Amino acid sequence: MTELLYYLDIFGIIVFALSGALMVGRYKLDPFGVVVLACVTAVGGGTIRDTILQAPVFWVVKPYYLYVILTTALLTIILIRQPKRIPKRFLLVADALGLALFAVLGTQKSIMLGAAYPVAIVMGTITGVVGGMIRDVLCNVIPMILSKEIYALAAMLGGSLFVAFHLLGWSENEATIAAISGALLVRLAAIYWRVSLPAFDIIDKEDK
Amino acid sequence: MTELLYYLDIFGIIVFALSGALMVGRYKLDPFGVVVLACVTAVGGGTIRDTILQAPVFWVVKPYYLYVILTTALLTIILIRQPKRIPKRFLLVADALGLALFAVLGTQKSIMLGAAYPVAIVMGTITGVVGGMIRDVLCNVIPMILSKEIYALAAMLGGSLFVAFHLLGWSENEATIAAISGALLVRLAAIYWRVSLPAFDIIDKEDK
Amino acid sequence: MTELLYYLDIFGIIVFALSGALMVGRYKLDPFGVVVLACVTAVGGGTIRDTILQAPVFWVVKPYYLYVILTTALLTIILIRQPKRIPKRFLLVADALGLALFAVLGTQKSIMLGAAYPVAIVMGTITGVVGGMIRDVLCNVIPMILSKEIYALAAMLGGSLFVAFHLLGWSENEATIAAISGALLVRLAAIYWRVSLPAFDIIDKEDK
Numbered sequence: 001m002t003e004l005l006y007y008l009d010i011f012g013i014i015v016f017a018l019s020g021a022l023m024v025g026r027y028k029l030d031p032f033g034v035v036v037l038a039c040v041t042a043v044g045g046g047t048i049r050d051t052i053l054q055a056p057v058f059w060v061v062k063p064y065y066l067y068v069i070l071t072t073a074l075l076t077i078i079l080i081r082q083p084k085r086i087p088k089r090f091l092l093v094a095d096a097l098g099l100a101l102f103a104v105l106g107t108q109k110s111i112m113l114g115a116a117y118p119v120a121i122v123m124g125t126i127t128g129v130v131g132g133m134i135r136d137v138l139c140n141v142i143p144m145i146l147s148k149e150i151y152a153l154a155a156m157l158g159g160s161l162f163v164a165f166h167l168l169g170w171s172e173n174e175a176t177i178a179a180i181s182g183a184l185l186v187r188l189a190a191i192y193w194r195v196s197l198p199a200f201d202i203i204d205k206e207d208k
Numbered sequence: 209m210t211e212l213l214y215y216l217d218i219f220g221i222i223v224f225a226l227s228g229a230l231m232v233g234r235y236k237l238d239p240f241g242v243v244v245l246a247c248v249t250a251v252g253g254g255t256i257r258d259t260i261l262q263a264p265v266f267w268v269v270k271p272y273y274l275y276v277i278l279t280t281a282l283l284t285i286i287l288i289r290q291p292k293r294i295p296k297r298f299l300l301v302a303d304a305l306g307l308a309l310f311a312v313l314g315t316q317k318s319i320m321l322g323a324a325y326p327v328a329i330v331m332g333t334i335t336g337v338v339g340g341m342i343r344d345v346l347c348n349v350i351p352m353i354l355s356k357e358i359y360a361l362a363a364m365l366g367g368s369l370f371v372a373f374h375l376l377g378w379s380e381n382e383a384t385i386a387a388i389s390g391a392l393l394v395r396l397a398a399i400y401w402r403v404s405l406p407a408f409d410i411i412d413k414e415d416k
Numbered sequence: 417m418t419e420l421l422y423y424l425d426i427f428g429i430i431v432f433a434l435s436g437a438l439m440v441g442r443y444k445l446d447p448f449g450v451v452v453l454a455c456v457t458a459v460g461g462g463t464i465r466d467t468i469l470q471a472p473v474f475w476v477v478k479p480y481y482l483y484v485i486l487t488t489a490l491l492t493i494i495l496i497r498q499p500k501r502i503p504k505r506f507l508l509v510a511d512a513l514g515l516a517l518f519a520v521l522g523t524q525k526s527i528m529l530g531a532a533y534p535v536a537i538v539m540g541t542i543t544g545v546v547g548g549m550i551r552d553v554l555c556n557v558i559p560m561i562l563s564k565e566i567y568a569l570a571a572m573l574g575g576s577l578f579v580a581f582h583l584l585g586w587s588e589n590e591a592t593i594a595a596i597s598g599a600l601l602v603r604l605a606a607i608y609w610r611v612s613l614p615a616f617d618i619i620d621k622e623d624k
Contacts, residue, residue, distance in 0.1 A: 030563075030566065030567075030568075030569070032566070032567070032568035032569040032572065033561060033562045033563070033567070033568055035568065036541075036545070036561055036562070036568045037562065039538075047468060051259055051467055051468065052255060052259065052265050052268060053268065054262070054264065054265075054470070056470065057468050057470075059535070060468060060469065060531065060535050063532050063534045063535050066534055066535070066538060067534075115268065116271050118271045118274055118275075119267070119268050119271050119274070122247075122274060125244075129244070133346070137345055137346065137553055138549070138553065138558075138559055138562060139558070139562065140348070140556070140557075140558050141348075142346075142347070142348050143346055145241060145244055146241045146244070146245065146346060146347070147238075147241070149238075150238065150240070151238075151240070151241070152238075152240035152241055152243065152244045153238070153240040156240065259467055260463060260467065260473050260476060261476065262470070262472070262473075323476065324479050326479045326482055326483075327475070327476050327479050327482070330455075330482060333452075337452070341554070345553055345554065348556065349556075350554075350555070350556050351554055353449060353452055354449045354452070354453065354554060354555070355446075355449070357446075358446065358448070359446075359448070359449070360446075360448035360449055360451065360452045361446070361448040364448065
């Protein structure tokens with residue numbers, strides 16, 4: 001793992017922990033509930049990736065990830081108590097950053113662990129989306145990944161771009177940065193202009 | 209794995225992917241949300257079975273499962289856009305087929321991997337029910353397994369029948385077909401006649 | 417594992433299975449749904465702990481856990497059919513007992529498996545809270561761990577106390593009993609006096 005990948009990974013942990021901690025304003029959680037939600041959001045995807053690939057789980061091997069999450073959650077709790085309002089968009093952007101970072105870094109790690117390319121892209125998608133999915137399920141809201149705005153597409157795109165650049169012979173750092181940028185731009189554009197793919201809602205209207 | 213088991217396995221993947229993809233009409237998902245939901249429904253149970261038994265996860269070893277799911281999800285998306293209504297019962301039948309197939313095939317695979325019989329039956333039940341459970345949790349509905357119609361019972365019956373036929377010395381193909389038929393008949397009968405076991409709702413009435 | 421730890425472990429399985437089975441009164445589950453809910457509540461946390469630490473999953477190695485859960489669920493079903501009302505507080509106390517027991521026993525097992533102390537405390541917390549979390553998610557209620565009363569704190573406290581007593585050189589039995597008592601007292605006090613840490617609900621008020 002290059003130094004760049006290392007810092008991007010820590011940054012992904014921070015933004016996902018933040019996106020988990022920010023959910024709490026909506027649910028009147030106690031401070032330890034905040035820490036738990038920050039944890040599952042930040043490590044959920046990577047834990048399932050490592051478990052499925054039967055590699056040692058990253059935060060068991062390197063417990064400093066836990067300190068990073070704890071610090072992020074505590075800072076969020078302290079700062080959020082200030083009477084300033086945090087707009088919902090801030091949570092969406094933190095989530096988008098984490099999604100793009102982890103989708104690409106998860107794909108890269110899976111290739112390194114010997115996974116075939118299509119499996120690696122699925123693993124990257126899992127790394128990017130599962131943390132947020134567990135966060136949303138615990139908070140009893142429909143996960144972002146199933147809602148209208150382009151989300152799963154951005155994660156799959158990030159992984160696919162990385163594989164493409166990798167096959168084109170780009171350096172690991174270049175491929176990573178370019179793929180993350182691609183996924184992030186697509187997701188941010190979807191948030192900004194509220195672009196969605198055409199949803200279909202033909203069946204089952206009579207059942208509602 | 210005999211050729212028959214192989215085709216039954218693929219068939220189970222297809223019907224579960226279909227049952228996941230069909231949920232989307234209710235939730236206005238984007239097409240990539242559909243693919244994700246089809247994936248988790250189709251591979252969720254088997255992934256947890258393989259992880260718990262610490263065997264290599266099946267779709268990591270054989271990525272063609274992913275193509276089967278992708279194809280099923282895309283076909284569902286294209287066909288469902290036609291203005292024909294798909295009745296809710298279609299989803300229930302697809303789910304019942306997947307349940308019966310995976311409960312028996314999961315039990316068979318677990319025995320092959322060296323699990324004790326009671327563990328193998330639990331593993332089969334997990335293989336059969338977890339995919340649909342994750343599907344329902346993500347869509348924020350009470351999972352079928354907890355609702356009234358005979359569901360967990362059908363899965364446990366499938367696994368138990370397979371173990372019984374296995375102990376009676378039947379061939380693997382015969383035992384598999386007979387056990388799947390038994391589980392499927394029970395579940396379909398429960399859907400058709402809306403049979404349920406007597407639910408009990410005595411406690412906590414005052415809390416509602 | 418000392419004899420004491422063994423019995424405490426079984427007792428934890430029973431109270432968590434009970435807390436899962438007791439949820440059903442609220443949701444008109446069929447008897448097999450009850451068994452399933454009792455199972456996931458009782459083994460959910462330990463299964464994820466063992467999977468993450470890549471140790472053999474405890475109930476696969478020792479299937480008698482499954483019989484204990486099955487017996488508990490069936491007894492609950494039979495007894496609950498009596499017209500006596502079971503107050504909600506009974507479920508909360510069963511859950512608190514399981515939480516305290518598993519948080520400490522999970523930490524102890526993780527240390528034994530070679531995990532670093534902070535990782536072991538997180539693992540203990542996972543062992544204590546995940547079963548109840550899955551139970552609540554399946555029943556479509558906000559998990560207790562995210563709600564107001566001190567819950568995650570009690571689990572973390574149990575694990576931390578065990579580590580502290582362990583470092584102080586106490587015997588395994590003494591450290592376990594003292595840590596469980598500490599966690600249990602804190603959680604029961606929170607239930608009894610409805611103590612909570614100050615929740616914060618400043619952000620996002622305008623979104624509601």
